Amino acid sequence: MRWLIALFCTAVLGFGLWGLWLLRPVAPQFKSPLGAYTLDMPVRWSGNYLVALNPKETSFPEAAEVVTFWTLPKGNEQAMPLLTIVAHEEAVFKKLRRKLEIPDARLQLPGNGRYAFMAYFPQSNPYADYTRAAKRFERMLMTPMELVEGFKPIPMEPVKPKKAQRRAAKKPAVKTVIGAPKTVIGTPKTN
Numbered sequence: 001m002r003w004l005i006a007l008f009c010t011a012v013l014g015f016g017l018w019g020l021w022l023l024r025p026v027a028p029q030f031k032s033p034l035g036a037y038t039l040d041m042p043v044r045w046s047g048n049y050l051v052a053l054n055p056k057e058t059s060f061p062e063a064a065e066v067v068t069f070w071t072l073p074k075g076n077e078q079a080m081p082l083l084t085i086v087a088h089e090e091a092v093f094k095k096l097r098r099k100l101e102i103p104d105a106r107l108q109l110p111g112n113g114r115y116a117f118m119a120y121f122p123q124s125n126p127y128a129d130y131t132r133a134a135k136r137f138e139r140m141l142m143t144p145m146e147l148v149e150g151f152k153p154i155p156m157e158p159v160k161p162k163k164a165q166r167r168a169a170k171k172p173a174v175k176t177v178i179g180a181p182k183t184v185i186g187t188p189k190t191n
Contacts, residue, residue, distance in 0.1 A: 051068070066084065
């Protein structure tokens with residue numbers, strides 16, 4: 001009889017723990033519209049963020065995709081960017097690295113064969129010190145470690161160069177130096 005009571009208690013405890021497991025908060029996951037990566041976001045972001053895809057006034061005109069995650073405004077607050085992930089085709093990214101200065105507050109993420117990814121964080125808290133909005137913004141910020149752990153590139157085949165580009169590559173290149181000033185890519189606007 002005691003073993004029957006012990007079995008019953010074990011079953012109730014098991015189903016109770018299983019029920020608690022089902023009720024745990026689940027972290028949101030974002031999949032790139034290009035199908036190039038997925039991002040597991042922190043649980044604290046659930047219901048507290050907005051996503052902007054390829055904004056018209058972007059600081060990255062050469063990018064294949066720009067995804068910006070914004071705070072969800074509460075009351076009369078303005079939405080502010082929390083994280084921007086920029087995808088460049090590998091060939092374009094190599095050219096940009098040679099020509100351009102990459103802005104601060106960035107992190108290069110693993111590529112997927114076709115795209116190179118850069119992440120940009122806010123350089124400072126845009127809200128007034130000691131306000132609720134500033135505290136909420138600080139809590140919502142993702143750390144670089146969280147981003148690296150949650151970012152999963154989806155492998156893709158590289159883009160093959162077109163025939164005209166192949167022929168041009170076979171011709172000996174003439175070395176010309178153009179004295180243009182360096183271009184600096186700005187971080188996404190906060191307003």
